[in-house]
Amino acid sequence: MLDIDSFKQMNDSLRVGLGDELIVAASRRIQEILSEETVLCRYYGDQFGIMIEETGGIEKDQEMAEKLIKAFNKPFFIDQYELYITVSIGFSIFPEDGKQWEDLLKYAGTALLRAKEEGKNRAKAYSPALDIKNFKNFTLKNDLRKAIDEDQFILHLQPIVNLETGEILAAEVLTRWEHPEWGMVAPDEFIPLMEETGLIIDLGRQILRKVCQQYRDWIERGLPQIKISVNYSGVQFYQKNFVKDIQKTLKEFDLSPDFLIIEITESVLIKQSGRTLEDIKTLQEMGIQFAIDDFGTGYSSLTYLSSMRVDILKLDRGFIREVPDDERSNKILGAVVKLSQELRMKLVAEGIEDWDQLLLLRALHCVAGQGYIYREPVPVDVFEEILEKKDIQPLKNVTDLKGYDGESNDDDQRFFKDLIFAKMTIREFAGETADIGFTGTILKSIGREGLQFITNVQIPIRKDFILEFEMELFGERVKVQGFPSRVKKLEKEIFQYGLVFIGMESQKGFKLTLEKLKTHHESKKELSRGELSLEEMIGFFRSNRNFTDSNPW
Secondary structure (H helix, E strand, O other), rough: OOOEEOOHHHHHOOOOOOHHHHHHHHHHHHHHHHHOEEEEEEOOOOOEEEEEOOOOOOOHHHHHHHHHHHOOOOOOEEEOOOEEEOOOEEEEEOOOOOHHHHHHHHHHHHHHHHHHHOOHHHHHEEEOOOOOHHHHHHHHHHHHHHHHHHHOOEEEEEEEEEOOEEEEEEEEEEEEEEEEOEEEHHHHHHHHHHHHHHOHHHHHHHHHHHHHHHHHHHHOOOOOOOOOEEEEHHHHOOOOOOHHHHHHHHHOOOOOHHHHHEEEEEEHOOOOOOOHHHHHHHEEEEEEHHEEEEEEEOHHHHHHHOOOOOOOOEEEEHHOOOOOOOHHHHHHHHHHHHHHHOOOOOOOOOOOOOOHHHHHHHHHOOOOOOOOOOOEEEEEHHHHHOOOOOOOOOOOOOOOOOOOOOOOOOOEEEEEEEEEEEEEEEEEEOOEOOOOOOEEEEEEEEEOOEEEEEEOOOOOOOEEEEEEEEEEOOEEEEEEEEEEEEEEEEEEOOEEEEEEEEOOOHHHHHHHHHHHHHHHHHOOHHOOOOOOHHHHHHHHHOOOOOOOOOOOO
């Protein structure tokens, strides 16, 4: 599998149609290297599949891959442009890696993702040590078109609330993918893949139709007519007839445009073109409002606030997380609230999770907000029950992950103050034995019946999804297996799970290790309960730590 590096960014930056010409030129250059017996196809987008017969083993495959990479050292000349591109390659071998075509394709794609992760412009052979995240990403990418065709995407809604009265002002639409194997997949995982393949345009049309159909149903049933906020990718602004498509869908369902809010990120405006600004202006004249999502995470926020009319600012949850304990964060939050008021822009505070944050926002006269203190994103039918009451009050206690199964009575559950690393792999997936490779995780606690772990891979909560963990405790190498039972999202790409053990009856060594851990904690009481630093966890996962070494500890 061969993929052009950074093709999307190049395609977005140059004239329309040039990307297609570059793909044609790239395919010709690949053909120059390959023999007549080789099968070459354009797999999709900027990715090519190559099948080579009887290469002579992994060394010859690596040589061929390096030869293909070297062929792209020369620039491409298209019109007035001199384009320098690189490619990444992943390959698998029959029969060592698999005997079925589908497996070979999947493993080559997994190796390709690892090649890109390691810096691009390189080739990577498949190995069972390639981790779960790469495997999952390739599986999802491979299933995107089928997911759209089979309508596997569903709407979840999170209320946007008047912080003083509890009145529901609007709802943000958050798309979820009901994958038949991986379960509910969040946008953070599949949206980048959609953008990379260009399928985000088809998905965007499908989601807007679902939203309009649902809103028409609410009108006919007499439910409160709140605003609906839909997230749009920057890629969608490059599609032909962007405005006309929206107008056509609204007309089909006989809806006035003023119920709709389009959310875009700061990056869309940073890369803004004349046509993008014109489209935004046209939609605003129709009555559609524009909101800037994750405000404050970009580097030119104040520049575009002065150059265009923004209706709503959605304050990134990072501004809320440290208040009210951190004085600097409090002052920054107060300044942003005041700025929005003086510019006469609506402000929505995202990620409100506790009463202290809510009370400070009220004291600063921030009008609107959303977060788990009111509700997490919920399916449409649950949201309708909330909407019928017209207002919603903050929860007394936001649900937290109490133990490995949420209701732990395990007196021997031990929490780690320091970071304890473990290797995680999938042993059984939807009833099938798996051999996928290891991913680094962090252990938070462990007991007789289960453990808590932290990972940057979102995994399904199902009993036929069996995970294995390998760790070192007091010099003893320990292996345990179980199924995930509960999840809590800690950060955009970091999750905390509970795991219920299976098959532990015969593991006397594990029980002895737990006794040692118990004695250790009782002798050092300060270690009996510890909170992990979010910054440490983020740093661990972003360092791309490789757990394929013989001694990762």
